[in-house]
Amino acid sequence: MIAALRPSERLTTLVLAGLLLLIVLARPEGGIPRGATFAGLLVALLLVGRVTGKAGAVLRDFLPILVVLLVFLLLQPLVVAVNVHRWDVALAAADARWFGRLAMAWHGAFGRPAAFTDLVYLAYASFYFLPITVAVQAWRRLGPEGFERVAFRILLGFYLSFLGYFLWPAEGPRVPEALAAAKLGGGAVSQAVRAFLHGAESTTLDAFPSGHTALSVLPALLATRPFPRWAPLLWVWALAVVFATVYIGVHYVVDVAAGLLLAGLTLTLAGPLSGWLARPFTARG
Known part of the structure; x- marks a missing residue:
């Protein structure tokens, strides 16, 4: 089997x-x-x-x-x-030291108008559809081997991000739900997405590394060569998701940087690991 x-x-x-x-x-x-x-x-x-x-x-x-x-x-x-340790204090300190000005500018981009904030929340909520879209395109157009190649890399990216949550559990700079409307702004769309995320995201120790970053950039990279017509749209989508992670206060900038490194690590490990897992299985008695 x-x-x-x-x-x-x-x-x-x-x-x-x-x-x-x-x-x-x-x-x-x-x-x-x-x-x-x-x-x-x-x-x-x-x-x-x-x-x-x-x-x-x-x-x-x-x-x-x-x-x-x-x-x-x-x-x-x-x-x-x-893991009983929590890394939020260390991550917040690293953010302040290395990305302080960037984090402030990012979080307050364009003065946080309500309509723009609504669009950013929609981008964040669309995250899972991005890797699924790339996987479906690979399934339709690249054949079994091409689909397996794409699917393996996307799955590996998810599993490595999950491993990161065990190693460096952190909640990120999340705003309490009672204060979210006042501090994060937005209109009815933002409020609806926040309510959905509050109920749906039962795992909250998932800040580092940013899976939203890794698993947005990674599918875009995988799709760039085989689907050149789709690539610009996918990259805009991916960058919108990455932008949303800091803008709506669920990730530190250092989480995003780690997510970018995770995407690169996934691509580096995928070939050798896939080859190792493809070896014929033999039972020894």
Whole structure:
């Protein structure tokens, strides 16, 4: 069964198995339902390759989207149980020392008019659709090998960002919900997005590195050569998401810098790691 898995599927299998091991060792709050969810995803991943027909192939190709989303939503208690340290003080100090003026100018860009702020919030909320859009284009136009190449790199970027949350847990410069309207501004759209994010983003120790930065820049990079007509739009989209992270107060500038480095690290590691995971699996007895 494992021998039939693609490198991206083997990577996801290792991630899910590692999360299950952490649950056993760290015993986080809500560990049983989270472990059951991760185990269910792992079983689904192992079995989906056996589903025949076009529908089964599509399900297999895009099951990782569900895996990434659920893993992110369920990470918080596990991060809390694994690492008691918080890095916000150090990150805020680094921001003030290295990017103080930039952070102030960025956060107050253009005087924060309400209509502009609404657009920035929409850009931030659109984040997940960017890597999905690139993956869908790769699936439609690059063939199985091209799609696997793109999917592996996007998945690796997500999983490395999750690893960062375990190593350097931090909430970022988030504004309390009660003060958000007064401090961050915007109109009805901004308020609606803030309300949605407050309910949907159950993992909040996710500031460093900025996954929004890494997983916006990375898909844009992956799409630039194969989809030159799409590239300008994707880069504008990616830069809008990156801009939003500091503007709406969910990331320090140093988080964004780390996110850019993470995108480069992902591209550096992806080739060797994919090759290693593609090696034939042999059981030794």
